[in-house]
Amino acid sequence: MKTRVAVIGATGYTGGELLRFLVIHPKVEIRAITSREPSKLIYDVHPALRGFSNIKFENISPKEVSERVEFVFVATPHGVSMEVVPDLISNGVRVVDLSADYRLDDVSIFERTYGIKHKNPTYKAVYGLPELHRDEIRKAKLVANPGCFPTGAILAAAPAVEAGIVEHVIFDSKTGSSGAGRTPSEFTHHPELDENVKAYKVATHRHAPEMEQELNKLGKVKVSFTPHLVPVIRGILTTSHLLLSKEISSQDLQKMYFDYYRDEPFVRVLNFKELPSLSSVKGSNFCDIGCFEIDTTGRAIVISAIDNLVKGASGQAIQNMNIMLGFDETLGLMLPGLRP
Amino acid sequence: MKTRVAVIGATGYTGGELLRFLVIHPKVEIRAITSREPSKLIYDVHPALRGFSNIKFENISPKEVSERVEFVFVATPHGVSMEVVPDLISNGVRVVDLSADYRLDDVSIFERTYGIKHKNPTYKAVYGLPELHRDEIRKAKLVANPGCFPTGAILAAAPAVEAGIVEHVIFDSKTGSSGAGRTPSEFTHHPELDENVKAYKVATHRHAPEMEQELNKLGKVKVSFTPHLVPVIRGILTTSHLLLSKEISSQDLQKMYFDYYRDEPFVRVLNFKELPSLSSVKGSNFCDIGCFEIDTTGRAIVISAIDNLVKGASGQAIQNMNIMLGFDETLGLMLPGLRP
Amino acid sequence: MKTRVAVIGATGYTGGELLRFLVIHPKVEIRAITSREPSKLIYDVHPALRGFSNIKFENISPKEVSERVEFVFVATPHGVSMEVVPDLISNGVRVVDLSADYRLDDVSIFERTYGIKHKNPTYKAVYGLPELHRDEIRKAKLVANPGCFPTGAILAAAPAVEAGIVEHVIFDSKTGSSGAGRTPSEFTHHPELDENVKAYKVATHRHAPEMEQELNKLGKVKVSFTPHLVPVIRGILTTSHLLLSKEISSQDLQKMYFDYYRDEPFVRVLNFKELPSLSSVKGSNFCDIGCFEIDTTGRAIVISAIDNLVKGASGQAIQNMNIMLGFDETLGLMLPGLRP
């Protein structure tokens, strides 16, 4: 029998991407998709899904949702999730929340970073990066799905930080426009973004505390982060400039990463000198990691590539669901990227 | 002494493009730029102009504008121009209006097409396509600058229509996103437009009556028009499918166009079989016309390429100003396109 | 037991796309992939497939291929397929050929169109457009997979042509760069194509005879075709300008199409006034058809959207294989497009 699932806040890009995987998942059945503007068909909002489902959007409460399903994805903006999740959990539903509301262990850091008071400050959630927290995810009631930038950045630095060879890591990330969401703005207006590259929130992006939290669980390291918007729809390429505190050869660095991720289904460590690119992961749940060169100043370069909407959001959420429900972790997710 | 000019409604893309040409024009001086949100510097709104002018936006009336200048460009939306232009004209200022308000000779067609009542229905304006109406433009008080699509379409069909060899012309146009203006919308949201091509207003675009009006002055012809949005910022490529009523060879068709535009400074007729492309006109005031092939069904193909913001809007407005003020028609406009 | 399959000429984009579907197909097993430069791993050439297969390219003869497998996809250039296919067929292997070599019923038209002598002029092949020829495909030994442009164009015009209401159809197509293949050239050099739109082979494209052949099986109609290259990777949007010989309402035209394709798994007829776009079919095997507006000149506009590498090539080839092997026609192909 299939597990009944719902998506709360299913009109945005991460919502649509969750549905793209859920409509073909062999062990789940979508029983509710919610929106404040209900009554549209799923494919009126997500036209690529025409022919896969005729479910309609509904404007129903978390309580109503929890009467229908065993599992819920919450894809609402930060600040909204914290109003929705407690009711779901208390009704015995298991949840993956894609917002930022439950990602930070220290609620005071959350409140400082997002500038809002947490309405549910005693939450217990697991940070849903399977490569670091698989065992806790398995048993969790509430999984906080990582931010898109932290997913690519943490995976690119974790092995070296855990090995204690990095003093300072500078993440210089290049992201596509879908990360800004479905609401039009000057920032992602086509004539303003096409043929352009723009840095933004260069020293103050809200995803930096996630990177610090997770990397400092592995070892002591200074973390700097600067994101850039580039004219592609999907993907984050993170160039990690690792200022090394100990000498290591490029070959050994590659081997360190290769061994670290040996059994991971969705992390692909490239051969020495091979470089990741967005094309190879577009539409897929993979994180490709490569480069491993070291220059004469003692800076190692490790580069990761993900699709921000998949491994950086909805695909990772499905991966977390698979783990939580005891399915094969790759179920419904083992699809190659769309290259070219 | 320089002619004093103003731009009313100077915050949008056509306004910015007017200023791009005006700041380097040797015979004019910008004395006012208006906006409903005043007090910003010109380069706060148009950052590419930093270093060229320190003029500030002002929220002043047409009357105040006309006390300062001899010549005004009106770059407000349709429906607004008709509220601004009469005051300017009655104060003795000469005007190029870039909106649609004065383009249609028959006010009832304007009202049906734009769905609004004209507030100034007894207007006298010249349709500002220099290649067809140079002499009237020279003497005009009010020039209605043509729409972007009509500019490329009319120039692509005029010689053949005037020669009486075309029964029906189908314009299939491909335009860049800047034509939709500076206000963000789902239509031009980067993730929705990048990697996409979309037809729109396939049989009902408001620019079609302009094409009919001008082409039927030259000869009897049925006109069909379908525009498409493609993921480029600037440019309109119009593929004119001319259903011929008389036989002609490709070579003769090319020669017909070459002769027709022989003395035009901004129309470049390509050699037989050469094809226009957006790159060659990007940023410039040229209209390139080429192709001239004829298939076995008696369909001739003539293709035109313009930059929608230049020959399709602000460059043509400057060209009209040059003609009206008795300057060399190419003054400040004779710049090559930005290729690649 | 799984059917053993091979791909001959698997290094190009259509080869890679075949492999993208084959590595996840539940009823087939890839037993050979060939190339003139052998010994590379599948993911050295198609990096998105890393983690799916470790098969190596081999430089083996058609005879050797036919000893290993029951079914072969031939993805070699035109002129090469005709040297490979006869050996495969005579060894009892069933074949889908993705080149142009077997698409035209009349070998003299092939020879005139492609400028080469056919080495296998007495071939018997079925034109592999399932929507028109499903029953013959089922029994065929050799299926000639349609060209990318003909797929979208024929599907956009077939219902109206079969109904006898069209006198002349002008297909104005906009295609992405992947259609030009994997070999770099000035035509698809990024600085030359980005921010550009280019018509090409405006009256003489080699795909026109396919359109004529298939549409004239359904009814008498004049066919014109002009393709354009636009700066997207995947997709063909075909705007069909149908010059009607009989009056019909837009609503009835939509209903005609809806009924015609009612049972087709991969043709999605949109509601009246909905417009297809490339985004909704990107990466998928769907052909979306919509618009159905009619202007005052008696021109109906019907627009189709496909992914040129999927429904326009490799996806359709898998669909043909499914039909030929008696599998569910949608097996391994029922994946939503990647939107945004």
Place this chain on the structure above:
Amino acid sequence: MKTRVAVIGATGYTGGELLRFLVIHPKVEIRAITSREPSKLIYDVHPALRGFSNIKFENISPKEVSERVEFVFVATPHGVSMEVVPDLISNGVRVVDLSADYRLDDVSIFERTYGIKHKNPTYKAVYGLPELHRDEIRKAKLVANPGCFPTGAILAAAPAVEAGIVEHVIFDSKTGSSGAGRTPSEFTHHPELDENVKAYKVATHRHAPEMEQELNKLGKVKVSFTPHLVPVIRGILTTSHLLLSKEISSQDLQKMYFDYYRDEPFVRVLNFKELPSLSSVKGSNFCDIGCFEIDTTGRAIVISAIDNLVKGASGQAIQNMNIMLGFDETLGLMLPGLRP
């Protein structure tokens, strides 16, 4: 009387861009453009220049060139310039060389970096970055025009390095495809680059020694450099991660830069917190510099934006020519960028 100039190697993108500025320059006259494939018209190779000049390409020797002109731009590949320049200089012609052949003061570093023996190892050339070497440029016979990446990187770091507050600078650059030149390759094949971001030569790019040479003239600093290719045609955005050795406030850092470049016509220092973007400099000779934020780790971020073909190549070459010939430094170059 106009100065007679020539361009040797005028078929590539930097050659075309030189010609774009030269055809409108009021004080020079183009007397020769050379190519190994002569006899084409200038606009057969650079179609945007149709209507500006009818000069033909010629295959003539440096000696012949020097008989016709007083000033030469050499836009040949590295390794070729060193064969051309000596003859020009010895014939009394002044030269701006756009290749790498004369940029490095230490010929042994050149030979190690480019892997070729210098044929003219006793050369005397001035590094043509006017902001650092204006006085030497004025008197120089041979100016070595800087590389595109070094131009943006050096200008972004020079004030802080000269002030002695930087220990290590990491340049993370994002460049458009035109920097790779006009010859098609897999690297810049549209389906491979569009929707993609790729790092390359991550620790070994040939432009790094130029950055080291020039910055170490100003102060002691470690230099790291990693370039990325992004899907735009023109522009380099360089994010300079400056690891500070002394504390400074963001405001003071901005003021330091503002003062340093106060009198420079082509460097625009933005206000504190304003961020440069490629759009504002596209097609223009400006270098915009901004950001100046400092994070908690003591990393300052300074970002520069240039058009790689203009300030990064041909525009800067014209600027150098203006200086060398005693013209106003901005003559023919003071054109706003093409935004949007």
